[in-house]
Amino acid sequence: MADPATEGRRLSRSFGWLTLLGSLLVVAGLVGLVYTGVATLTSMILFGWLLLIGGLVGLLHAIDSRGSDFFWLGVVVAALNIAAGIVVIRHPHGTAEALTMFAALLFLTGGVFRLVGSVVVRGPQFGWTLLQGAFGLLLGLLVLFDWPHSSLYVLGLFFSLALLFDGLGLIAMGVGGRRIVSMVSEQSVTGELPDQPRGDEQKRSKG
Numbered sequence: 435m436a437d438p439a440t441e442g443r444r445l446s447r448s449f450g451w452l453t454l455l456g457s458l459l460v461v462a463g464l465v466g467l468v469y470t471g472v473a474t475l476t477s478m479i480l481f482g483w484l485l486l487i488g489g490l491v492g493l494l495h496a497i498d499s500r501g502s503d504f505f506w507l508g509v510v511v512a513a514l515n516i517a518a519g520i521v522v523i524r525h526p527h528g529t530a531e532a533l534t535m536f537a538a539l540l541f542l543t544g545g546v547f548r549l550v551g552s553v554v555v556r557g558p559q560f561g562w563t564l565l566q567g568a569f570g571l572l573l574g575l576l577v578l579f580d581w582p583h584s585s586l587y588v589l590g591l592f593f594s595l596a597l598l599f600d601g602l603g604l605i606a607m608g609v610g611g612r613r614i615v616s617m618v619s620e621q622s623v624t625g626e627l628p629d630q631p632r633g634d635e636q637k638r639s640k641g
Contacts, residue, residue, distance in 0.1 A: 449611035456604030459597045466594030473590030478526035478533075486519030527585075534585035537592075538577040545570030 548567030
């Protein structure tokens with residue numbers, strides 16, 4: 435059986451690495467918010483490599499399972515991923531423009547549906563749904579009216595915000611985990627639980 439102190443140090447070290455990773459993500463997110471153009475280009479290149487690697491892995495898996503009913507479907511999906519990855523890597527700016535247009539249309543349609551749905555249904559969350567719809571519609575119009583120039587910063591902004599919030603979440607998990615490990619380690623050393631009454635208190639309660 436592992437020593438509780440050793441196990442506590444190992445867990446504390448793991449949570450420390452988690453906090454460090456979160457800090458790096460926060461720094462990357464803040465840098466991306468300042469240099470949104472670079473963040474957009476970086477996100478497109480990463481997206482392209484993910485498609486390419488995923489397509490290669492899918493192709494190897496399809497070849498490994500040849501003879502099955504889904505062999506050709508796996509080959510076609512893998513080939514499409516590989517082709518899309520190559521296109522994104524070779525033309526990141528064009529891909530950013532296309533994805534920004536797609537995002538603007540999503541914001542517009544989502545905002546319109548929320549607005550219409552909130553007016554028609556008038557449920558308990560009427561005001562909140564109405565506000566969400568108006569915000570989505572306004573955001574879609576702003577991105578669409580500034581297109582294709584908006585493609586230089588919209589995706590980079592979203593990518594940087596995702597890094598920032600993910601990093602803050604990892605920092606919260608790391609700090610909270612280390613605090614819990616420290617409390618458990620202290621309790622294991624003293625041999626007392628936080629809500630357990632001491633011996634004198636138990637005697638008095640029995641008396």
